[in-house]
Amino acid sequence: MVMTERLEVESWKGRENVDIQRTKKFYTDLINDIIHPEHPCNCPSCLFQEYKKQGGKYNKEIFFLSWLEFEILFSLVNQTEKIVFETAFDPGSYKRFIEGEVEVKKFLKGYGRIKALSEFVKKNFPEIDHNQKRLKLRLWRFKKSGVELKAAKEIQKRYYKIHPFDFRKSDLQKFKLAQKIADFIYSQPKQKTTQREICRKYFQKKSVEDLEEMRSLLNFNYGIIWDDGKRKNQIIYIGKMKSSRGVFFKVGP
Numbered sequence: 001m002v003m004t005e006r007l008e009v010e011s012w013k014g015r016e017n018v019d020i021q022r023t024k025k026f027y028t029d030l031i032n033d034i035i036h037p038e039h040p041c042n043c044p045s046c047l048f049q050e051y052k053k054q055g056g057k058y059n060k061e062i063f064f065l066s067w068l069e070f071e072i073l074f075s076l077v078n079q080t081e082k083i084v085f086e087t088a089f090d091p092g093s094y095k096r097f098i099e100g101e102v103e104v105k106k107f108l109k110g111y112g113r114i115k116a117l118s119e120f121v122k123k124n125f126p127e128i129d130h131n132q133k134r135l136k137l138r139l140w141r142f143k144k145s146g147v148e149l150k151a152a153k154e155i156q157k158r159y160y161k162i163h164p165f166d167f168r169k170s171d172l173q174k175f176k177l178a179q180k181i182a183d184f185i186y187s188q189p190k191q192k193t194t195q196r197e198i199c200r201k202y203f204q205k206k207s208v209e210d211l212e213e214m215r216s217l218l219n220f221n222y223g224i225i226w227d228d229g230k231r232k233n234q235i236i237y238i239g240k241m242k243s244s245r246g247v248f249f250k251v252g253p
Contacts, residue, residue, distance in 0.1 A: 018075045020124055023068065027125065030060050040156045043067065050151040061128060062142045065117070069139060072120060073113045114139075177202065178214055179244075182222040185237050186244035195226070195235035208235075 028034075030045040044063040051058065114136045122130040142148065181202060185193055195208055203210050218224040223241035228234065 018068075018071050018120065023071065023124070026067065027064055030064055037159075040159045042152050042155070046155060047148060047151045050155050051147055054147070054151075056147055058142060058145070058147060062138055063148070065121075065128075065135065065139060066142055066148055068120070069113060069117050072117045076112055076116060174214070174217070178217050178221065181211075181214070182218065182224060182239070182244040185222075185224060186239045186241075191239035192236055194229060195237060198237060 026043055026045070029043065030048060033045065033049065035041070035046045035049050036043065044060070044067045047067075048060050048063040051063070114132050118130045118132045118135055121128050121135075181198055184198065184201065185191060195211065199208055199211055215226065218237075222239070222244060224237055224239050226235055226237050229236045
């Protein structure tokens with residue numbers, strides 16, 4: 001079967017090595033009881049200070065190790081993952097596969113994270129016991145307790161109680177426009193259309209900047225991605241869900 005089109009969607013890109021200076025700053029903030037009330041912060045220090053109000057048994061170290069474990073986990077995967085769609089001459093037929101899928105599956109299962117965490121701690125935080133069995137057991141008990149997630153929810157709840165989300169008329173208009181654009185894309189053959197067509201229909205041929213500002217909303221709420229077209233400077237918008245109705249915010253029936 002002859003392939004006529006190849007579309008690659010980058011769904012994962014391995015992060016760089018853990019930022020040592022950033023990590024040490026987080027640790028220093030934790031040791032010195034520094035919190036960041038200007039926004040809902042889930043750093044080790046803010047989470048521990050929230051948890052301390054509950055009078056629990058866990059100490060500062062485990063909050064730092066839990067945060068660091070996640071940073072380490074991301075750093076282990078350095079391979080880019082791409083979701084690849086290859087279409088054929090037959091209308092609507094395609095095959096889908098993932099490049100780099102094995103590495104990402106390893107990330108999800110956390111292979112090698114404890115060993116890497118132990119080595120990182122040994123090199124950069126000699127005051128912390130880096131024994132692998134100890135780290136694994138402490139983290140397992142801590143994660144199972146659920147206190148970290150509970151503290152994060154309390155921080156967010158308190159912040160938005162003081163700073164309620166102001167859903168202005170302009171915000172509603174933006175969501176309504178995004179819904180119309182999503183409906184239009186999903187109504188097209190193969191659920192895709194050009195950036196030019198969207199701008200012509202909804203932005204009166206204005207600059208594409210208005211549409212580009214909505215990209216994150218279109219992607220996050222409606223599963224819409226964009227890629228280069230076959231023509232020069234052509235951008236294609238593609239719907240990747242079964243429905244154009246928003247996942248997190250729905251406008252209309």
